[in-house]
Amino acid sequence: MTANDDPRQPLRLVVNDDEVEVRPRGHHTLLDVLRRELDLFGARPGCTAGACGSCTVLVDGAPASSCLLPAQVVGARPVRTVEGLARPGELHPVQQAFIDHTAFQCSYCTPGFILTAVSLLEREPDASRDRIRAELSGNLCRCGSYVKIMDAVLDARDRMRGHHDDGTPYTGPAAGYARPSCSASSAGAGAAQAAHS
Amino acid sequence: MIDPRTKVAGGLPMLADLADVGPGLLHARLLTAPVAHARLAVDTAAARLVPGVAAVFSGRELEAALGGRPLRFGPVLRDQPPLAVERVRYAGEPVAVALATDPDDADEALRHVTVTYDPLPLVTDPVAALDLPPSGAVLHPRDAEPSAAFPEIRLRREPGTNLVNHFVIRKGDAPGALARADHVFTDTFTTPAMHHGALENHIALAVPDAERLVVWSATQTPYKVRVQLAEMLGVALDRVAVRTLYLGGAFGAKCYAKIEPLAACLARAMDRPVRVSLDRAQSLTTVTRHATRSTIETGVRADGRITARHVTAWFDAGAYADISPRVIKNGAYGFGGPYDIDDIWVDVYAVYTNRPPAGAFRGYASPQAAFAYEGQTEQIARRLGLDPRHVRRVNLLRDGSRNVTGESMTDCHYDTLLDVAENAFGREPIPPQWPESEVRGRGLALTVKGTNTPSVSQAAVLLNRDGSLQVLTSTVEMGQGAHLALARLAAEALGIGERVVSVSLPDTDVTPYDQQTSSSRSTIAMGGAVRDACRNLRELLARLAADHCGVPAEQVQVGDGRVRAGTATFGYGELVTVLRAGQLRCEGEYASKGGLDHETGQGIASSRWHQASGAAEVTVDLETGRIRVLRYHAAVWAGRVVNPVEARMQVEGAVILGLGSVLGEELGLDPAGGQAQRDLLDYRMPALSDLPEITVDLLGGPDDEIYGLGETAVPPVAPAVAAAVADATGVVLTDLPLRPERVLAALRDPRPHHHRDSSPGDRADYERIAR
Numbered sequence: 001m002t003a004n005d006d007p008r009q010p011l012r013l014v015v016n017d018d019e020v021e022v023r024p025r026g027h028h029t030l031l032d033v034l035r036r037e038l039d040l041f042g043a044r045p046g047c048t049a050g051a052c053g054s055c056t057v058l059v060d061g062a063p064a065s066s067c068l069l070p071a072q073v074v075g076a077r078p079v080r081t082v083e084g085l086a087r088p089g090e091l092h093p094v095q096q097a098f099i100d101h102t103a104f105q106c107s108y109c110t111p112g113f114i115l116t117a118v119s120l121l122e123r124e125p126d127a128s129r130d131r132i133r134a135e136l137s138g139n140l141c142r143c144g145s146y147v148k149i150m151d152a153v154l155d156a157r158d159r160m161r162g163h164h165d166d167g168t169p170y171t172g173p174a175a176g177y178a179r180p181s182c183s184a185s186s187a188g189a190g191a192a193q194a195a196h197s
Numbered sequence: 198m199i200d201p202r203t204k205v206a207g208g209l210p211m212l213a214d215l216a217d218v219g220p221g222l223l224h225a226r227l228l229t230a231p232v233a234h235a236r237l238a239v240d241t242a243a244a245r246l247v248p249g250v251a252a253v254f255s256g257r258e259l260e261a262a263l264g265g266r267p268l269r270f271g272p273v274l275r276d277q278p279p280l281a282v283e284r285v286r287y288a289g290e291p292v293a294v295a296l297a298t299d300p301d302d303a304d305e306a307l308r309h310v311t312v313t314y315d316p317l318p319l320v321t322d323p324v325a326a327l328d329l330p331p332s333g334a335v336l337h338p339r340d341a342e343p344s345a346a347f348p349e350i351r352l353r354r355e356p357g358t359n360l361v362n363h364f365v366i367r368k369g370d371a372p373g374a375l376a377r378a379d380h381v382f383t384d385t386f387t388t389p390a391m392h393h394g395a396l397e398n399h400i401a402l403a404v405p406d407a408e409r410l411v412v413w414s415a416t417q418t419p420y421k422v423r424v425q426l427a428e429m430l431g432v433a434l435d436r437v438a439v440r441t442l443y444l445g446g447a448f449g450a451k452c453y454a455k456i457e458p459l460a461a462c463l464a465r466a467m468d469r470p471v472r473v474s475l476d477r478a479q480s481l482t483t484v485t486r487h488a489t490r491s492t493i494e495t496g497v498r499a500d501g502r503i504t505a506r507h508v509t510a511w512f513d514a515g516a517y518a519d520i521s522p523r524v525i526k527n528g529a530y531g532f533g534g535p536y537d538i539d540d541i542w543v544d545v546y547a548v549y550t551n552r553p554p555a556g557a558f559r560g561y562a563s564p565q566a567a568f569a570y571e572g573q574t575e576q577i578a579r580r581l582g583l584d585p586r587h588v589r590r591v592n593l594l595r596d597g598s599r600n601v602t603g604e605s606m607t608d609c610h611y612d613t614l615l616d617v618a619e620n621a622f623g624r625e626p627i628p629p630q631w632p633e634s635e636v637r638g639r640g641l642a643l644t645v646k647g648t649n650t651p652s653v654s655q656a657a658v659l660l661n662r663d664g665s666l667q668v669l670t671s672t673v674e675m676g677q678g679a680h681l682a683l684a685r686l687a688a689e690a691l692g693i694g695e696r697v698v699s700v701s702l703p704d705t706d707v708t709p710y711d712q713q714t715s716s717s718r719s720t721i722a723m724g725g726a727v728r729d730a731c732r733n734l735r736e737l738l739a740r741l742a743a744d745h746c747g748v749p750a751e752q753v754q755v756g757d758g759r760v761r762a763g764t765a766t767f768g769y770g771e772l773v774t775v776l777r778a779g780q781l782r783c784e785g786e787y788a789s790k791g792g793l794d795h796e797t798g799q800g801i802a803s804s805r806w807h808q809a810s811g812a813a814e815v816t817v818d819l820e821t822g823r824i825r826v827l828r829y830h831a832a833v834w835a836g837r838v839v840n841p842v843e844a845r846m847q848v849e850g851a852v853i854l855g856l857g858s859v860l861g862e863e864l865g866l867d868p869a870g871g872q873a874q875r876d877l878l879d880y881r882m883p884a885l886s887d888l889p890e891i892t893v894d895l896l897g898g899p900d901d902e903i904y905g906l907g908e909t910a911v912p913p914v915a916p917a918v919a920a921a922v923a924d925a926t927g928v929v930l931t932d933l934p935l936r937p938e939r940v941l942a943a944l945r946d947p948r949p950h951h952h953r954d955s956s957p958g959d960r961a962d963y964e965r966i967a968r
Contacts, residue, residue: 041214042207051877082207095205106676107204108445137886144850
């Protein structure tokens with residue numbers, strides 16, 4: 001098969017609430033499309049075998065290894081990347097908790113961990129420590145920030161549900177954050193990116 | 198400074214995200230060898246006909262395109278071609294490259310490259326590889342040119358053999374002292390090759406113009422890469438610029454040129470920008486941690502005091518020398534451990550084999566050495582019926598002791614570190630076992646690691662009219678937090694807020710010289726350079742204010758962001774404005790001194806001795822052989838901690854890396870010499886579910902010296918876990934990783950392998966080792 005035998009096909013995707021048209025070849029993955037055509041670099045190639053979690057995105061709210069997912073099969077299911085997580089002027093509580101706990105070193109793996117955690121906490125607001133640990137074990141951090149990542153996700157859980165495990169109300173930073181929906185705009189992440197320069 | 202909001206938004210600038218480096222960017226795709234050792238014939242004719250392909254090169258064709266000279270690189274010995282020429286020396290070595298604007302076209306072209314392999318003898322055992330190998334089994338029959346990257350390294354080689362380098366230490370009279378010892382114990386330990394596992398794979402972009410080459414690379418060593426590229430291309434240093442962005446982890450894998458030479462050659466050959474980006478399978482074979490085999494012969498008095506030691510170790514360098522000649526130096530002085538041994542000889546051999554090249558890896562030979570010497574500490578204690586903690590205690594280096602390279606020690610904290618490890622889990626006895634098939638034990642280890650010495654770091658600080666300060670540094674930020682530490686040191690030196698300090702990304706055109714970002718050295722060395730630059734800036738501000746106000750310089754005070762000259766007071770930025778100075782710039786430098794005698798290995802090996810202990814509690818399932826680490830306590834002598842949050846995370850990360858090395862990580866070869874692990878499903882690294890409870894002690898205080906922390910906590914992990922397993926089972930395991938089948942085999946046959954307690958005079962094979 002030559003590249004000509006695998007022509008580019010127009011495809012409509014819903015990424016961070018924007019309907020976009022892309023032209024992937026049949027073998028292109030969602031990760032290829034995000035990085036090559038949409039300039040969304042938060043999902044990162046690590047192993048391209050679904051083993052490291054660096055390329056994690058949410059498809060229909062569930063974590064997916066975008067390196068393994070052919071773009072053509074995504075269809076109309078909404079895709080959320082880390083760029084589409086924050087709202088204007090306000091980070092997602094999981095993002096904020098990662099900052100508050102310095103739950104990263106090089107940060108290559110960070111978007112994958114955050115999206116995995118967001119998906120879990122949206123589905124299971126009361127996820128236990130063991131549940132969180134198990135769910136996050138598909139993501140690798142070679143810098144070894146795991147201790148702080150657990151701290152951050154536990155804290156984010158309490159922020160999002162408004163109370164601690166013992167029932168006492170959560171009063172720390174970002175208390176009272178309304179749970180995000182998939183309608184979050186991508187402008188917030190763009191603002192965060194711009195803040196770097 | 199890095200805004201943490203960029204990290205949680207996936208927006209930290211990394212090289213893989215740099216899409217636009219100029220018109221006409223070509224993507225390079227590599228074809229790699231499936232066999233480990235063969236003569237090579239590459240036919241690219243059909244591949245060049247694939248639509249959309251700009252070029253296809255074999256190694257020979259790439260050399261022809263650049264004038265026909267051999268293209269070779271390497272930080273010590275220039276023995277490595279960007280693409281294999283005539284001969285492939287490891288499975289995974291690049292043998293052809295295709296270039297296209299659309300990477301899919303390049304991939305397609307590679308399917309049309311024809312390569313024929315004519316097998317050569319497979320060399321995988323470094324010990325055997327040293328003994329007069331048969332024809333064809335010498336990987337590099339012709340000696341390689343030395344590199345200007347490390348001109349000071351003197352080698353001990355035998356041309357026409359697989360010896361890369363032999364490093365010796367001769368302190369005292371080890372043979373004589375062994376002959377007089379009450380007991381002599383000989384034990385052999387092995388460690389396997391490992392993958393660094395940085396989640397960002399190797400990537401480089403080379404952008405040529407008529408006169409110069411700009412190379413963007415995810416490298417830890419921009420200045421070393423620059424000299425390596427310049428010498429390979431035969432151009433002056435100023436004709437090459439190396440720039441980095443933030444790195445997605447490195448752990449030593451990104452030290453010295455790796456894929457930059459290929460990117461540079463392709464950019465020159467095509468006169469277009471070229472991007473080389475590896476996938477995981479390719480990164481797995483680009484560089485590894487040295488597999489080692491270490492035989493330690495130690496003479497001991499009946500009370501546990503070590504009187505003599507002779508170590509013979511083989512480090513598997515793989516197919517190219519990379520930095521092996523230097524790694525074995527650190528390995529050699531590492532074998533003394535934190536112990537006071539009057540008579541110690543060490544012989545370490547780095548040997549070519551048909552494995553992927555081995556290079557720098559977090560810990561830099563210290564973890565391999567520590568697994569061996571601490572394993573033997575356990576063995577010695579058991580054989581003499583002593584407590585292993587006692588054997589450590591009576592042998593510790595203390596201030597005034599002479600270490601393995603004859604240096605008089607200062608700032609030793611091993612007693613404290615041993616105390617901490619002994620008390621890590623309290624003094625309460627281990628609870629009763631349940632289920633019966635599971636046994637529980639505790640163990641500890643005590644280790645030492647040096648740092649790159651002698652070394653030089655230079656920095657500049659730029660004071661702007663608004664009072665903001667730019668630190669220009671070539672220190673690479675790869676998650677270790679060096680840039681925050683540098684900003685903090687600069688802010689502190691000038692009495693200004695961290696928020697007005699920014700730290701540059703490395704660019705060899707702009708940022709001052711730095712030897713490299715490695716070896717746990719940046720906060721000490723680059724931190725020293727930044728502090729020196731800030732001192733110079735304060736002096737400059739005082740002088741300028743004195744001149745401006747017409748007061749004696751000694752009446753000027755500089756601090757807390759202000760300059761007070763007589764009755765006048767200026768903010769730093771205000772003074773720059775008033776003087777119409779544009780911008781003030783001051784330079785600073787840190788240079789450590791040292792070096793070892795070529796014949797004896799005596800001298801100053803390291804400007805700092807990084808001291809650590811670890812304590813582990815494990816269970817061992819006697820039916821399955823599975824080891825579970827329940828708790829791990831790391832203690833390091835941290836001295837003055839600049840950045841407590843990230844310092845602690847560096848130690849935690851070091852522990853987790855160490856746990857991977859002890860519990861399962863191993864890069865293997867299949868019987869044909871091919872790489873056994875092709876991805877991260879095969880090569881499993883620790884995940885959250887694998888972790889024990891980890892606790893950390895950073896010992897030291899604000900008045901102490903700054904110590905490095907990136908690697909210090911790695912070496913104790915494997916020996917501490919092995920000691921805990923020995924405590925639980927009575928068996929000291931000698932081969933990493935401690936896989937269940939190995940544990941079961943050792944439990945069935947608890948006689949330690951390679952053990953010999955010989956009587957004085959029984960030195961039959963000593964002559965051979967000591968020759």
